[in-house]
Amino acid sequence: MRAFFSFYTDALRIATQSIFAHKLRAFLTLIGIIIGVASVVTVGASISGLNTYVVDKVAKVLGSNHFMMARIAASGHLSDEEFERMNRRNKRINWDDYVWVRDHCASCAEVGAQVQGQVDLKQEGVEFPGALVFGSSANMVDIEDKTIAEGRFISPDEVQRSAFVVVLGSDIKEKFFPNGDALGKLLKVRGLPLRVVGVEEKRGSFFGDSFDRHIYIPVTTHLQIFGRNGLQIHGKGRNRETFQATIEEARVAMRNKHRLNGNEEDDFGVVNVEELNNQIDQFTGSIAAVVVPITLITLIVGGIVVMNIMLVSVTERTFEVGLRKAVGATRRQILLQFLIESGILCALGGVLGLLLSWGVTTLITTLASITMTITIGYILLALIVSTAIGMIAGIYPAFKAARLDPILALTHAT
Secondary structure, eight states, X not given: OHHHHHHHHHHHHHHHHHHHHTHHHHHHHHHHHHHHHHHHHHHHHHHHHHHHHHHHHHHHHHOSSEEEEESSOOSSOOOHHHHHHHHHHOOOOOHHHHHHHHHHOTTEEEEEEEEEEEEEEXXXXXXXXXXXXXXXXXXXXXXXXXXXXXXXXXXXHHHHTTOOEEEEOHHHHHHHOTTSOOTTOEEEETTEEEEEEEEEOOOOEETTEESSSEEEEEHHHHHHHHOSOOOEEEEEESOXXXXXXXXXXXXXXXXXXXXXXXXXXXXXXEEEHHHHHHHHHHHHHHHHHHHHHHHHHHHHHHHHHHHHHHHHHHHHTHHHHHHHHHTTOOHHHHHHHHHHHHHHHHHHHHHXXXXXXXXXXXXXXXHHOOOOOOXXXXXXXXXXXXXXXXXXXXXXXXXXXXXXXXXXXXXXXO
16 A cells, blocks of 8 residues: 555656656647636636526516516417417406406415506607506515615505506616606606606616616506506515415416316416526526537647647657666556656646636626626536546557567667
8 A cells, every 4th residue: 555655656746847847848738728628617607607697687677486477478489389379369467367366376475467568758858769668566666676776666555546656767767867866756658747756776788678768657557558458467476495386376366267177278378487597597508518518629639739748758758668667667657657647737737727717707707797607517527628638648658658668768768
């Protein structure tokens, strides 16, 4: 056992000495490995960052433990045939449906109603085209986890009496009231003056679509102004553990309201945040499955360079190999000696590649404000693959060194 550890200690020492004896050559050899590892980890950080970005944005838009019912709704892409089938089968969601689900979903923490429209705002020569007008129940602020920066959200009393009040998104507030407090001021929507009671905190954009060009009015007021179309029912679960059961209870309540039998399909759509998050994970996982193997090709190229330099090393160290074999070193020990050296060489390249990827991701995150997350999975993948490639690349040179005849090696060296 002592001889075993002594051999590997000596092998590590000799390998390290050989690498540092030719620093420039070792560094040039490792450029391929360094770039390969940095590419794998940086691409992985980009994919993880994209996943985090999308999930965070979905959470900001929909809130946590949130589901939605609508006439046509799906968490994934619908084919033309599926859309046409839903369009023929599904019923319009109405106010009675909302009240029924609200009263019959005991496990729901909140059940709200919302309807959406679009309008071009114009007031005192200032225009804002394509503003999104949401008619909301008072509890949508809790269902979607909204943050109100100024004032408050719509109150239940204002929903009940169809009050002419409005909560502004930050872009619209800046457009119409750039130099002062918007609270208490009037904003005209389709010629009707609505009193500003709140301003939503700035939310940013999602793939080019701004969340700050929204305004919120009581859902009952919206139905009067824009007509009764496109009502959505929104629900919130009490916690993540019971969320799926809550959705099922709400779905059963809606089926009962629509008098659907057990074998009949739902005539409404349901979307929940968890399904969207799972689809996001699948989407980014598909990207990783395609992109990561491509970046690993650079590691293979780096391995070929390592193999070439190890062959040169064997040629240069013929006398050393012959001498070691002459004093009793076995073929196995010579083989392991060169395998350890190539493995250490690539592992060193992996560490330098990790440092490079950390610098690149930090720079991009700082300059572009894009979140890039280096995960332990990609770190292990890069290090394990780079070390394995080093060992594989060293097999032929090590095997060649192990087969050297000690007498011929000593004679060749002299």
